[in-house]
Amino acid sequence: MEWIINQLRVHPELAIFLTIFAGFWIGRLKIGKFSLGTVTSVLLVGVLVGQLNITVDGPMKAVFFLLFLFAVGYKVGPQFFRGLKKDGLPQVGFAVLMCIVSLLSAWALAKIMGYNVGEAAGLLAGSQTISAVIGVAEDTINGLGITDAQKASYINAIPVAYAVTYIFGTAGSAWILASLGPKLLGGLDKVKADCKELEAKMGSSEADEPGFAPALRPVVFRAYKINNEWFGKGKRVTDLESYLNGQGKRLFVERVRQRGIVKEVKPNLILKDNDEVVLSGRREFVIGEEDWIGPEVLDAQLLDFPAETLPVMVTRKTFAGETIATIRKQKFMHGVSIRTIKRAGINVPVLAQTVVDAGDMLEVTGMKHEVEAAAKQMGYIDRPTNQTDMIFVGLGIVIGGLVGALSLHLGGIPISLSTSGGALIAGLVFGWLRSKHPTFGGIPEPSLWVLNNVGLNMFIAVVGLAAGPSFVTGFKEVGASLFLVGALVTAIPLISGLLMGRYLFKFHPALTLGCTAGARTTTAALGAVQDAVESETPALGYTVTYAVGNTLLIIWGVIIVLMI
Secondary structure, three states, X not given: OHHXXXXXXXXXXXXXXXXXXXXXXXXXXXXXXXXXXXXXXHHHHHHHHHOOOOOOOOOXXXXXXXXXXXXXXXXXXXXXXXXXXXXXXXXXXXXXXXXXXXXXXXXXXXXXXXXXXXXXXXXHHHHOOOOHHHHHHHHHHHOOOXXXXXXXXXXXXXXXXXXXXXXXXXXXXXHHHHHHHXXXXXXXXXXXXXXXXXXXXXXXXXXXXXXXXXXXXXXXXXXXXXXXXXXXXXXXXXXXXXXXXXXXXXXXXXXXEEOOEEEOOOOOXXXXXXXXXXXXXXXXXXXXXXXXXXXXXXXXXXXXXXXXXXXXXXXOOOOOOOEHHHHHOOHHHOOOEEEEEEEOOEEEOOOOOOEOOOOOEEEEEEEHHHHHHHHHHHEEEOOOOOOOOHXXXXXXXXXXXXXXXXXXXXXXXXXXXXXXXXXXXXXXXHHHHHHHOOOOOOOOHHHHHHHHHHHHHHHHHHXXXXXXXXXXXXXXXXXXXXXXXXXXXXXXXXXXXXXXXXXXXXOOHHHXXXXXXXXXXXXXXXXXXXXXXXXXXXXXXXXXXXXXXXXHHHHHHHHHHHHO
């Protein structure tokens, strides 16, 4: 054991990976529905390993933190700038006000309790579950005109306060929004009814828009043999599809076999008795058609044809700003279904009146030739790849870091975004550029996960290791009262957001819940809210406020240091 400890001191990179291993493993453990989460677990393991007096030298911590911040900005960039448009301004205003309440709550209670700069920054980071504040505040403290000893003392206090307040920041946010939130908006039953009404208004009911439902209802292909008198001496393919659509069933003829020969499907192809047809559509509509068209046939040759699912990025020049219903009516959408919509990594309900934004990733499915033709019309086919455009990433971080390094001196205090804040802003701009010109700057989703999660947790691991020797002393100094203070700083912005959404902005209850979760960047709370109200509609208010909240709350790491 002594040899292992000595090796961890000689090779601190091994201590970092030990912390990552144990932190991720503990973060997956759950007691009921509660878990510490990866970030908190990595921090606490780092503190524990840090008791061995392990020193991590060099810029490793900063490198990983810059990668993380660029990834955050890249992910939310399209929605951040989309929110600046007229229809998104109310949600932007809501997010800005709520973020200001978050900052002022942390600042006021820190002043009342007599917390120092580091404790105040940790309080903000943990109570608002915005881990990046740790790094941004640390950069700002390092730029202050104080002694190195004071800087070290303040910086070591940040993870202590963060760890104490983060637990309620995560679990408490989900409880407040999912349990207390609906009560403040008129009661759970009323909010559920309002969400169902919104779904119906946006075209989710089977009577209005039967072709649109949650993605868990798959598109299927089934073959039937015609023996119905309706076909008489013959009906065109277009006649059959029009009839089925008139019955509220969005089905398409994909293949036809006549006299043993599989023929190319054309709108004017005549269908007659004993012909075999393949229909595509939602499972619940295709099953049962044998009662009308004829018996189902299990024919491997007839059903063996290329079907494809493609991810498509919608661009400003294609269908950005249009509804799903409008896109569905286009001729090129014949035989093609939209399975999912992802916006800033969040699944948005596929409803008829859902408005598609530039940068949205749509997943479309159908026959290979139909899907590819439709995808080219809808936007940029973002085929799966394992290559990250590192030229794009490297250039973005360099430009952002240089801009962030610029500073102004007010009253002898240097004020700047710091290199970390600059990397965040660069990520926003470069992510937005990618949504406008998707032919370059691609970062595959798995790579984005690595930059985001590994970047943050490597940084947190180093923070924990550095804070380890002083963590216990710092915990004794802040006391258990910090937990209660953190709970207040968590609750005040959330309750304020719910009340502002209802009375000031007069949002729909579903949007109020989604906007409040988004401005606090708490995806776990969004999931809890959707489970509580039994609807996905709160996600419609999440993405714009999430982009604004992610940006402002990180920048608050600079502001709260200067305010204290």
